[in-house]
Amino acid sequence: MTRSLTVNGHRTEVAASPQTPLLWVLRDELGLTGTKFGCGVASCGACTVHVDGQAVRSCQLPLGEVRGDVTTIEGLGADGLAPLQDAWIRHQVAQCGYCQSGQIMQAADLLAANPDPSDAEIDDAMGGNLCRCGTYSAIRAAIHDAARALRSGGAG
Amino acid sequence: MSRLGKITRRTLLVGAVAVAGGAAFGIYQIRRPVANPLRPEDGATLNPYVIIDRAGISIIAPRAEMGQGVHTTLAALVAEELDADWEQIRVLHGPPAAAYYNAALAHGALPVPEYAMKDWQRSVAHGIGAASKLLGLQVTGGSTSTVDGFERMRRAGASAREALKAVAADRLGVGPDQLRTEAGQVIAPDGREIDYRELAEDAASRPVPQVALRHPYDWKLLGRSLPRSDMRAKATGQAQFSTDIVLPGMKFATVRICPYLGGSMAGFDPAPALAIPGVEQVLDLGDGIAVIASNTWAALQGAEAAQIDWTQSPLPATTGAMFDQIARAFDDRPNSTMRDQGKPDDQSAQLEVEYRVPFLAHSTMEPMGATAHLQDGHLTLWVGNQAPREHLKVAAEAAGLAEENVTLHTVFLGGGFGRRVETDITRQAATIAAKLPGTPIRLTWSREEDMRHDFYRPAAIARMRGAVENGRITLLDAKVAAPSVTRAAIGRLTGRSMGGPDKGHVEGAFDQPYDIPHYRVAGHLADLDVPIGFWRAVGNSFNGFFHESFIDELAHQAGADPLQFRLDHVGPESPVAAGTLEAVRDLSGWGQPLPEGRARGVAMTWSFGTPTAVVIELAREGGAIRIPRAWMACDPGLVLDPGIVRAQMESGLIYGLSAALMGEITFTDGRADQGNFPDYDALRMFNTPQIEVAIVQDNPHMGGVGEPGTPPAMAALANAHFALTGERIRSLPLIRAADYLI
Ligand code: FES
Ligand code: FES
Numbered sequence: 001m002t003r004s005l006t007v008n009g010h011r012t013e014v015a016a017s018p019q020t021p022l023l024w025v026l027r028d029e030l031g032l033t034g035t036k037f038g039c040g041v042a043s044c045g046a047c048t049v050h051v052d053g054q055a056v057r058s059c060q061l062p063l064g065e066v067r068g069d070v071t072t073i074e075g076l077g078a079d080g081l082a083p084l085q086d087a088w089i090r091h092q093v094a095q096c097g098y099c100q101s102g103q104i105m106q107a108a109d110l111l112a113a114n115p116d117p118s119d120a121e122i123d124d125a126m127g128g129n130l131c132r133c134g135t136y137s138a139i140r141a142a143i144h145d146a147a148r149a150l151r152s153g154g155a156g
Numbered sequence: 157m158s159r160l161g162k163i164t165r166r167t168l169l170v171g172a173v174a175v176a177g178g179a180a181f182g183i184y185q186i187r188r189p190v191a192n193p194l195r196p197e198d199g200a201t202l203n204p205y206v207i208i209d210r211a212g213i214s215i216i217a218p219r220a221e222m223g224q225g226v227h228t229t230l231a232a233l234v235a236e237e238l239d240a241d242w243e244q245i246r247v248l249h250g251p252p253a254a255a256y257y258n259a260a261l262a263h264g265a266l267p268v269p270e271y272a273m274k275d276w277q278r279s280v281a282h283g284i285g286a287a288s289k290l291l292g293l294q295v296t297g298g299s300t301s302t303v304d305g306f307e308r309m310r311r312a313g314a315s316a317r318e319a320l321k322a323v324a325a326d327r328l329g330v331g332p333d334q335l336r337t338e339a340g341q342v343i344a345p346d347g348r349e350i351d352y353r354e355l356a357e358d359a360a361s362r363p364v365p366q367v368a369l370r371h372p373y374d375w376k377l378l379g380r381s382l383p384r385s386d387m388r389a390k391a392t393g394q395a396q397f398s399t400d401i402v403l404p405g406m407k408f409a410t411v412r413i414c415p416y417l418g419g420s421m422a423g424f425d426p427a428p429a430l431a432i433p434g435v436e437q438v439l440d441l442g443d444g445i446a447v448i449a450s451n452t453w454a455a456l457q458g459a460e461a462a463q464i465d466w467t468q469s470p471l472p473a474t475t476g477a478m479f480d481q482i483a484r485a486f487d488d489r490p491n492s493t494m495r496d497q498g499k500p501d502d503q504s505a506q507l508e509v510e511y512r513v514p515f516l517a518h519s520t521m522e523p524m525g526a527t528a529h530l531q532d533g534h535l536t537l538w539v540g541n542q543a544p545r546e547h548l549k550v551a552a553e554a555a556g557l558a559e560e561n562v563t564l565h566t567v568f569l570g571g572g573f574g575r576r577v578e579t580d581i582t583r584q585a586a587t588i589a590a591k592l593p594g595t596p597i598r599l600t601w602s603r604e605e606d607m608r609h610d611f612y613r614p615a616a617i618a619r620m621r622g623a624v625e626n627g628r629i630t631l632l633d634a635k636v637a638a639p640s641v642t643r644a645a646i647g648r649l650t651g652r653s654m655g656g657p658d659k660g661h662v663e664g665a666f667d668q669p670y671d672i673p674h675y676r677v678a679g680h681l682a683d684l685d686v687p688i689g690f691w692r693a694v695g696n697s698f699n700g701f702f703h704e705s706f707i708d709e710l711a712h713q714a715g716a717d718p719l720q721f722r723l724d725h726v727g728p729e730s731p732v733a734a735g736t737l738e739a740v741r742d743l744s745g746w747g748q749p750l751p752e753g754r755a756r757g758v759a760m761t762w763s764f765g766t767p768t769a770v771v772i773e774l775a776r777e778g779g780a781i782r783i784p785r786a787w788m789a790c791d792p793g794l795v796l797d798p799g800i801v802r803a804q805m806e807s808g809l810i811y812g813l814s815a816a817l818m819g820e821i822t823f824t825d826g827r828a829d830q831g832n833f834p835d836y837d838a839l840r841m842f843n844t845p846q847i848e849v850a851i852v853q854d855n856p857h858m859g860g861v862g863e864p865g866t867p868p869a870m871a872a873l874a875n876a877h878f879a880l881t882g883e884r885i886r887s888l889p890l891i892r893a894a895d896y897l898i
Binding site: 016017020021023024025027028029031032033034035036037038039040041043044046072073074077081085088089092093094095096097098099100101104122123124126127128129130131132133134135136137138139140 | 221222223224225381383384386387388389390391392393394395396397399400402408433434450451452453454456519520521522523568569570571572598600602603799803806807809810811832833834837838839840841842844846847
């Protein structure tokens with residue numbers, strides 16, 4: 001049985017069983033390995049992607065329940081770098097980098113809803129994203145910076 | 157340093173033996189240039205660190221990039237002398253090869269505190285390092301990468317540059333001294349530019365010219381914060397980790413190994429696993445199973461579903477019984493007494509206390525994983541690892557192949573912290589690939605498998621006696637008991653049993669720069685077979701906590717300000733270490749009155765060549781305690797990339813605070829009780845303090861930066877807790893004693 005899925009603007013057919021979490025469909029069936037596995041129990045955020053523009057933990061979302069288009073880190077800056085990715089590079093955020101796809105996808109969801117988040121709002125939104133390298137201060141600075149860039153008219 | 161007399165004499169002996177042993181056979185071997193392992197399909201290699209092909213310049217970083225920024229700094233060492241364009245270079249992980257031995261790893265081999273080493277002792281240690289080329293340990297660890305690469309990699313850049321110039325000089329019919337180099341080009345006196353790519357092939361066959369290195373004043377790349385070479389890939393999801401390799405026809409695997417550590421598998425029924433859609437095979441690995449499926453999810457489901465009879469663990473049944481076993485080590489003679497000054501036995505103690513710290517997991521963000529493919533008798537692996545030659549060897553053994561029939565690619569590490577020195581994942585991947593010739597496999601561990609099959613930071617106990625008089629410590633007598641990481645981990649790595657005094661076991665306690673007349677640190681090795689291994693800062697992570705907590709107790713006993721008290725004792729012994737205390741005092745505004753419900757603690761440790769002082773501030777907030785702020789000052793000597801140093805300091809601090817606050821692995825019947833982040837969490841953005849870092853550069857010797865932030869963070873947190881609550885925490889983690897915001 002196959003299901004069709006739109007990922008990063010491309011429609012594809014997937015043969016996995018409907019219980020398969022979206023994470024493994026992306027990584028194993030579609031070869032989109034930018035989305036990471038960290039815990040499988042919704043406690044680290046490494047697997048964060050967007051479904052219909054909303055950040056979701058792809059390790060928790062069965063393929064059969066995906067309603068909407070999926071965007072992964074590979075599709076975030078479809079025409080080059082997204083403003084958040086630009087800010088990530090300006091602030092030299094990543095250390096090992098393993099958590100960063102999830103951090104960026106979560107931050108993108110925050111900025112879509114809140115163009116000028118306070119520190120407390122950033123804390124709230126990002127609390128589910130663990131970084132064992134401890135890059136939090138750089139993440140926070142990059143989010144503020146990307147928010148500024150977006151407000152002053154940078155492309156979404 | 158006269159008080160170190162005893163240690164010095166012993167050092168002479170140990171140092172001399174080690175060097176003579178290496179030298180008798182060694183000098184010739186050591187002086188002989190190492191073979192260049194690079195064989196680019198296209199383009200030319202000038203030495204083990206530089207490949208120039210049509211696409212441009214690639215620099216080989218012989219150490220694993222696990223977040224510590226080592227690719228950037230090592231590549232900058234080469235690029236600085238080579239005059240390569242930083243924006244254009246590529247940085248690659250080196251293949252497993254003797255050429256990439258880590259000589260600095262042996263710098264800590266002498267049983268003498270690093271801060272007090274004399275120049276001759278440094279050169280003896282360096283001799284041991286050069287002898288390690290014979291061992292060829294290509295290990296990333298011990299915060300050594302930059303120290304090790306500092307000369308070698310600049311020399312590689314300089315000699316490659318000169319070889320390129322020599323070729324250009326011949327072509328142009330001018331002397332090499334008339335040529336300049338800039339941004340990957342040789343520039344002739346008349347302004348003509350010749351790209352390195354046009355010269356590389358001829359340059360590769362030139363003898364290697366030895367030239368003087370540039371003075372730091374002339375550096376263009378080193379000494380400033382460079383854009384990291386891996387940043388773009390990591391911000392776009394393109395960076396490849398162990399399980400990100402996509403190969404046609406790939407199958408997806410996971411394992412379930414006996415969780416009762418030291419136990420094995422009596423039998424298993426694969427039927428329930430095979431009933432899961434997508435599961436294709438269940439393989440017998442001896443101490444567990446591997447499940448092969450059409451995707452990782454199916455494999456994980458299958459591994460859960462399989463019925464397995466485990467055999468029992470030989471370990472003590474409870475964590476309490478494990479601690480009892482560790483405590484029994486105090487009954488035996490110490491393995492080492494590396495600090496032994498005055499007459500501690502003749503002194504009466506005012507304070508006699510015991511400290512305990514738990515087992516800890518590494519909990520790298522990326523669970524263990526690997527990709528492997530056996531085809532036509534050749535095994536290829538992709539695995540993020542900290543010891544490529546050892547991984548290669550283990551893979552060859554597991555697959556029953558000669559080493560030349562194995563290729564190992566080191567990919568990015570999703571965190572290492574010492575865990576990826578261990579070869580278990582590579583052994584499994586090679587074993588599975590060998591059972592499925594022709595089929596590429598991607599092996600992913602569940603988080604639970606990762607947490608329950610770690611090589612843990614050992615639990616440890618310290619018994620401390622101390623006394624003060626007129627504001628000065630008169631007695632500090634410490635005994636530390638723990639199973640030996642050195643014996644366990646180096647033994648696994650080298651296949652040799654390590655005898656003799658174990659320095660790693662007491663580092664962070666015996667080697668601290670305090671001026672104390674009766675001062676002794678004894679190490680007792682516990683006989684307990686929980687798998688243990690290198691963990692960020694290793695022995696320093698527990699000894700730093702013991703020593704610096706106890707110094708704090710003595711300061712309190714003396715009625716002194718804990719920071720000034722440290723300065724009084726550290727100043728006479730090490731101005732460099734005292735400088736970090738002064739820097740953190742000034743940075744934090746130590747001593748200024750704080751608002752109600754706030755308090756601060758301080759700690760300073762010297763580890764991996766870098767003294768690091770930390771101040772932590774705590775705040776009571778709505779019935780819980782929060783960590784709003786932290787200040788750090790470190791002195792790693794000459795700094796090559798301040799941005800990376802700062803990031804590593806923050807990272808080390810957060811890693812230490814996470815562990816001290818909430819890290820604890822306990823065991824029931826030899827199985828770790830914690831399996832995933834909900835039971836073994838770490839600091840997140842909302843409970844991470846705002847951190848400020850001061851970098852001092854007065855240390856005449858370069859130190860590491862990846863680990864030194866971890867030990868003082870743990871002690872400073874507990875000391876701040878005492879300042880806030882009056883309660884001395886002698887047993888970690890802190891959340892067992894108080895309500896923290898987590
Ligand atoms: S893998 Fe999905 S939240 Fe951790
Ligand atoms: S950068 Fe390593 S876990 Fe976040």
